Amino acid sequence: MLTPYTRAWCEIDYNAIAHNVKEVEKLVGDTKIMGIVKANAYGLGAVQCAKALQAAGVRFFGVSSLDEAIELRSGGIHDEILILGYTPPKNFDQLVAYHLIQSLVSLDYAKKLDAFAKEHNTKVRVHAKLDTGMNRTGIVYQPDHQCFEELKEAYTLPNLCVEGIFSHFPVSDDLGEESRQFTQKQIELFDEAINRLKNEGIDPGVRHIQNSYGILNYKDLGYEYCRPGLLYMGVTSDDAIEIESEPDFIPILSIYANVSLVKWLKPGESVSYGRHFIAQKDTKIATVSIGYADGLPRLLSNCGVQVLVNGQLCELVGNICMDQCMIDVSDVENVKEGDVVCFVGEENGHRLTIDRVSRLAKTINNETLTRITARMPRLEKRKR
Numbered sequence: 457m458l459t460p461y462t463r464a465w466c467e468i469d470y471n472a473i474a475h476n477v478k479e480v481e482k483l484v485g486d487t488k489i490m491g492i493v494k495a496n497a498y499g500l501g502a503v504q505c506a507k508a509l510q511a512a513g514v515r516f517f518g519v520s521s522l523d524e525a526i527e528l529r530s531g532g533i534h535d536e537i538l539i540l541g542y543t544p545p546k547n548f549d550q551l552v553a554y555h556l557i558q559s560l561v562s563l564d565y566a567k568k569l570d571a572f573a574k575e576h577n578t579k580v581r582v583h584a585k586l587d588t589g590m591n592r593t594g595i596v597y598q599p600d601h602q603c604f605e606e607l608k609e610a611y612t613l614p615n616l617c618v619e620g621i622f623s624h625f626p627v628s629d630d631l632g633e634e635s636r637q638f639t640q641k642q643i644e645l646f647d648e649a650i651n652r653l654k655n656e657g658i659d660p661g662v663r664h665i666q667n668s669y670g671i672l673n674y675k676d677l678g679y680e681y682c683r684p685g686l687l688y689m690g691v692t693s694d695d696a697i698e699i700e701s702e703p704d705f706i707p708i709l710s711i712y713a714n715v716s717l718v719k720w721l722k723p724g725e726s727v728s729y730g731r732h733f734i735a736q737k738d739t740k741i742a743t744v745s746i747g748y749a750d751g752l753p754r755l756l757s758n759c760g761v762q763v764l765v766n767g768q769l770c771e772l773v774g775n776i777c778m779d780q781c782m783i784d785v786s787d788v789e790n791v792k793e794g795d796v797v798c799f800v801g802e803e804n805g806h807r808l809t810i811d812r813v814s815r816l817a818k819t820i821n822n823e824t825l826t827r828i829t830a831r832m833p834r835l836e837k838r839k840r
């Protein structure tokens with residue numbers, strides 16, 4: 457077994473998840489949390505995050521696919537699991553075998569599930585996905601007769617147990633007037649569809665619509681569940697985006713790598729591919745064993761981004777390579793092979809956020825997190 461803390465690695469503060477869950481609960485009151493752990497909990501470890509969420513009282517999980525659900529079951533998660541995405545008909549039997557809840561991507565899809573259940577003399581548990589404006593998946597709901605009939609038909613298919621109804625916000629992160637109106641309209645449509653079901657004597661089941669920004673900006677909706685992913689990780693998609701509430705989250709991810717070599721360059725000598733950094737004076741360079749094949753975006757090359765070497769801020773210089781990058785450590789005394797460099801995390805009063813990585817990489821934290829590659833060990837946070 458290799459020693460884990462030797463090249464490049466993530467440290468994850470799974471204990472901070474409980475704190476972040478409490479912060480979400482302060483916002484949403486009695487609304488319970490469905491912990492979204494899809495895409496390996498955005499790369500931070502689905503089973504570990506689900507267990508930390510369980511310890512904080514979460515009893516419902518959301519994933520994107522059947523294999524993600526099975527991974528949770530195999531990891532000992534026996535609570536409710538909703539598959540938010542599509543499961544192909546040839547795998548319908550697994551939904552029943554693993555006691556999973558499938559979301560209805562359309563009425564046609566609901567009919568296929570119903571036919572499967574009938575043929576196998578079983579019942580399939582589902583949540584009705586209502587498309588109120590995302591136009592991705594779901595039974596479209598607009599207040600005309602036909603849409604409601606489709607929803608009602610899905611609810612009355614005899615071999616499905618429709619235990620819940622949900623929808624999704626595309627612009628809950630935007631406090632601009634147009635986006636607010638759009639989101640409010642979605643909430644109205646959602647409520648209207650639910651009330652019409654109730655008026656027809658149909659129990660809609662549990663209701664949920666809020667993702668992380670839905671929780672931050674539309675906290676008082678009072679549905680049975682909300683669906684945070686990023687928030688329990690202690691971040692939003694982008695900390696430059698204004699939000700309505702003032703939660704106190706603890707980011708759970710730190711990223712570190714080791715120094716492999718320290719050397720002095722003379723004026724005129726260059727660093728890395730393309731020779732984009734040329735030393736203007738005697739410059740001490742540390743080579744660090746992390747690169748874009750670990751998930752460090754190459755767009756962070758040559759833009760003055762700072763990292764922490766022995767608690768001191770230093771600039772990354774030259775192009776980031778596949779497995780390595782270089783740092784100007786001229787001002788750091790005693791830096792040597794084996795020293796730990798912090799790329800994301802907190803040290804010596806400096807906080808290096810994932811947000812700044814995402815901004816420089818022209819993306820959002822959701823993508824930066826999920827792009828951390830498989831060769832990066834995900835380890836429990838160590839005390840420093």
Ligand SMILES: Cc1ncc(COP(=O)(O)O)c(C=O)c1O
Binds near residue numbers: 540667683
């Ligand atoms: C349907 C659905 N619900 C909830 C979430 C969680 O979103 P967030 O990480 O913004 O909380 C996602 C993530 O993309 C999603 O697709």
